[in-house]
Amino acid sequence: MATTLAPPQLDKNVTDFLSKPRKMLLGGKWVEAASGKTFETYNPATGEVLARVAAGDREDIDRAVKAARRAFEEGPWPEMLPAERSRLLYKLADLIDQHREEFAELETLDNGKPVFFSRIVDVPTAIETFRYFSGWATKIEGNTVPISMPGAKYFAYTLREPVGVVGQIIPWNFPLIMASWKLAPALAAGCTVVLKPAEQTPLTALRLGELVMEAGFPDGVVNIIPGFGETAGAALAAHPDVDKIAFTGSTEVGKLIVDAARGNLKKVSLELGGKSPNIVFPDADLDAAIPGSAAAIFFNQGQCCTAGSRLFVHKSIFDKVVDGVAQATKTFHIGPGIDPTTNLGPLVSKEQQDRVCGYLESGAREGAKAVVGGHKIAGGGYFVEPTVLVDVKPQMKVVREEIFGPVVTAIPFSTPEEVATFANDSIYGLAAAVWTRDISKAHRTAAKLRAGTVWINCYNVFDSALPFGGYKQSGWGRESGHAVLELYTEVKSVCAQI
Ligand code: NAI
Ligand code: MG
Numbered sequence: 001m002a003t004t005l006a007p008p009q010l011d012k013n014v015t016d017f018l019s020k021p022r023k024m025l026l027g028g029k030w031v032e033a034a035s036g037k038t039f040e041t042y043n044p045a046t047g048e049v050l051a052r053v054a055a056g057d058r059e060d061i062d063r064a065v066k067a068a069r070r071a072f073e074e075g076p077w078p079e080m081l082p083a084e085r086s087r088l089l090y091k092l093a094d095l096i097d098q099h100r101e102e103f104a105e106l107e108t109l110d111n112g113k114p115v116f117f118s119r120i121v122d123v124p125t126a127i128e129t130f131r132y133f134s135g136w137a138t139k140i141e142g143n144t145v146p147i148s149m150p151g152a153k154y155f156a157y158t159l160r161e162p163v164g165v166v167g168q169i170i171p172w173n174f175p176l177i178m179a180s181w182k183l184a185p186a187l188a189a190g191c192t193v194v195l196k197p198a199e200q201t202p203l204t205a206l207r208l209g210e211l212v213m214e215a216g217f218p219d220g221v222v223n224i225i226p227g228f229g230e231t232a233g234a235a236l237a238a239h240p241d242v243d244k245i246a247f248t249g250s251t252e253v254g255k256l257i258v259d260a261a262r263g264n265l266k267k268v269s270l271e272l273g274g275k276s277p278n279i280v281f282p283d284a285d286l287d288a289a290i291p292g293s294a295a296a297i298f299f300n301q302g303q304c305c306t307a308g309s310r311l312f313v314h315k316s317i318f319d320k321v322v323d324g325v326a327q328a329t330k331t332f333h334i335g336p337g338i339d340p341t342t343n344l345g346p347l348v349s350k351e352q353q354d355r356v357c358g359y360l361e362s363g364a365r366e367g368a369k370a371v372v373g374g375h376k377i378a379g380g381g382y383f384v385e386p387t388v389l390v391d392v393k394p395q396m397k398v399v400r401e402e403i404f405g406p407v408v409t410a411i412p413f414s415t416p417e418e419v420a421t422f423a424n425d426s427i428y429g430l431a432a433a434v435w436t437r438d439i440s441k442a443h444r445t446a447a448k449l450r451a452g453t454v455w456i457n458c459y460n461v462f463d464s465a466l467p468f469g470g471y472k473q474s475g476w477g478r479e480s481g482h483a484v485l486e487l488y489t490e491v492k493s494v495c496a497q498i
Helices: 012-019 058-073 084-096 100-112 115-137 175-188 203-217 227-236 253-261 285-300 318-330 351-364 416-424 439-448 484-486
Strands: 024-026 029-031 037-042 049-056 152-162 165-169 193-198 221-223 242-249 269-271 279-280 310-314 370-373 387-390 407-413 433-436 453-456 489-497
Touching: 012 100, 012 203, 024 058, 024 203, 037 058, 037 100, 037 453, 049 100, 049 203, 058 165, 058 193, 058 221, 058 227, 084 100, 084 115, 084 175, 084 203, 100 115, 100 175, 115 175, 115 203, 165 175, 175 193, 175 203, 175 242, 175 484, 193 227, 203 221, 221 285, 227 242, 227 253, 242 253, 242 407, 253 269, 279 285, 285 310, 285 318, 285 407, 285 433, 310 318, 310 416, 318 370, 318 387, 318 407, 351 370, 351 407, 416 439, 433 439, 439 453
Parallel strands: 165 193, 165 242, 193 221, 242 269, 279 310, 279 433, 310 407, 387 407, 433 453
Antiparallel strands: 024 029, 024 221, 037 049, 152 489, 370 387
16 A cells, blocks of 8 residues: 555544534434434544444434425425526535535545545536536426317326425445435425435535535425434335335345335335446457556446446457556555545445455455455555456356455457357346447447446446436436436326316
């Protein structure tokens, strides 16, 4: 690990924020958990306690759902003009913009990710998400429908109405972006929300909650209840008065959400795991494909649902590409995320470090060979070496299961047909990428891949306007773009005899 500079001065608002126990946002007030319990959140770079946070549970979720229901049915929110909702969302974006550095540092301290990326990816994406959906608040429309029923004349139209009280459960890999992806479209559509951030990374969502209130959203429209999955999360997913649950996280928990939603048949959308194929054809521009493939897996320490964790390389260039990706890892500055020169930080938690190391051991046991990396990095933080595995077989756990760490398996292929079959041999179907100079081959391959997003000569390009979500066990529904508005609205048909 590179020796680090003296810790930079933190933004004063960050030190203030961390100095007090953080409460939950419930019905417009900041309150402690009904049980009085709290939990600790850690700095993954050191393993030290960062802050104390109220531990929400069933009773808090129940109160928050009641507050959200009240705000949905009474008071200013249901009466608010779309243009007023739009202005509130835009104001919230401006407020985050005014606190950019504070959010970047808080995100890095809580999650571990390099502040370099928090500044250029996480915070700007959150701001842009609120701006984009601010625009949608005034553009959610129904249509008029011609009726063929004989005997009378009818006038029929559809309305798109907010689905109601929404529960949202988010993960720890992009805490602020995930909060924004969930809140912005739900609020644009006129829903009210109970948001549960991940127990590993509740801080930026709680800071965001303060700005939600500062922007002027009515009490109870946004409730933020930190807490654990098995308690607060499960209570939210099962709550009989929640109309819709939106979840991002593991496929395993996604299935529990489906079970929990059964009681009142609440609407469910899921953004789950992946094992995304990244395919390099022999005619690719390797000056782009090699660093692109390294970034595809190592960005965010590999803790991306879209991580390009299965690297398929044509056999004629296999050694060259694998060596290039391995060499790229030698240029990384590995260290605490708060050091501005760091570009690979620690994993989010001890648990995640152990999980990833378990996969490294399993790979070694089954005969995979690490060209580079293969171990954790000793010390107080939760660091794991960036790792490239070769000599892997299709049935190995490291090839089949989501590792969610800086570990890529490299696999040679011969023909475009063969690699499409390899790529689709997964329970997941979230993302995929193709590197080639042949545009026909690029689009033919994109058509064959069973994945919600296919990147061509790029990776991890996201846009508020571009739908994102999974085929197969990677999820249900699409976020971003106008597609996400379907998740947060109901269609009402109105038919009048005239
Ligand atoms: P997780 O799926 O357990 O956690 C995600 C969210 O779900 C958190 O807010 C958590 O509190 C909540 N949750 C957990 N159990 C719940 C339950 N029974 N009912 C309702 N909510 C519940 O993910 P975890 O344990 O942090 O990570 C395990 C693996 O999941 C990772 O190694 C990775 O493979 C995958 N994962 C995938 C993510 C993605 O973006 N697709 C994000 C995070 C994890
Ligand atoms: Mg879990």
